[in-house]
Amino acid sequence: MAEAQIAPSADADSLAALISRAAGQTNGKDTPLPPVEHWNPPFCGDIDMEIRADGTWFYLGTPIGRQPLVRLFSTVLRREEDGKTYLVTPVEKLGIRVADAPFVAVELSVTGRGDGQVLTFRTNVGDVVEAGADHRLHFVIHGDNSELKPYLHVRGRLEALVARPVMYELAELGEVAVIDGVEMFAVRSGGVLFPVMPAAELAALSA
Structure with a gap:
């Protein structure tokens, strides 16, 4: 090479x-x-x-x-x-x-409730991004330890890895909802439900 x-x-x-x-x-x-x-x-x-x-x-x-x-x-x-x-x-x-994502989401603020809930993230380089239809969250199970890694779309093809302390805050906001016929643990922002993992898998991890 x-x-x-x-x-x-x-x-x-x-x-x-x-x-x-x-x-x-x-x-x-x-x-x-x-x-x-x-x-x-x-x-x-x-x-x-x-x-x-x-x-x-x-x-x-x-x-x-x-x-x-x-x-x-x-x-x-x-x-x-x-x-x-x-x-x-x-x-x-x-x-x-x-090495991973170019940005890291280091801070989370929450406004509204229910369908009106909006999650706003601040990155380590000062970008402020509201999760929603234009800035989607997605979750990856990574490595031998099955580490959960959330990512937030920032702009273009650039994403921010959600820092672990912020990920725990995010998890506290999760809810169980049926998405495409499957019960999923998900988080809501800007009128969009973002699936994290099947609810059954979450139950197994919590057992």
């Missing part, structure tokens, strides 16, 4: 140039996100940047400690049909590594 191409912009000077170009597309978290889905720049190779499973960003093996910089990079992320994630500006597209 051929080695991944490393972009010339993997050095500090070129990264600074990338930061400058990205900053030109967004002026703070209260401004509209840049239209990365509509840009079609050339692929310029992979950069030694990784988002770990806990949401920590690394560059050249070192954590990026400046949260405003992480926020800036997060606004120019795009996941494509090939399953890979890229930093995208109007003039370049750089591949990065993502």
Whole structure:
């Protein structure tokens, strides 16, 4: 297998140039996100940047400690049909590594009750997302330990892994409902029921 191409912009000077170009597309978290889905720049190779499973960003093996910089990079992320994630500006597209999901949902607030209940999540990079028809929750049973991992659609093909403490809060809001003829344990938000697992499986886990 051929080695991944490393972009010339993997050095500090070129990264600074990338930061400058990205900053030109967004002026703070209260401004509209840049239209990365509509840009079609050339692929310029992979950069030694990784988002770990806990949401920590690394560059050249070192954590990026400046949260405003992480926020800036997060606004120019795009996941494509090939399953890979890229930093995208109007003039370049750089591949990065993502261990799980690019974002982590770290906070949950609940408004309303019953059919009017809305679950609002805040991610580790400052996105605020209401779960519903446009931002769906889905649940994955992962690994040998059958770990339950909830994910929230944020934008494009980008998702947030729901952090474990928030997952416990989410579970407290669950209800049993019949979905497609099967009793399911589910959570409700924005008029949508999101199935977590069959109610029978939940009963077995609780036994």
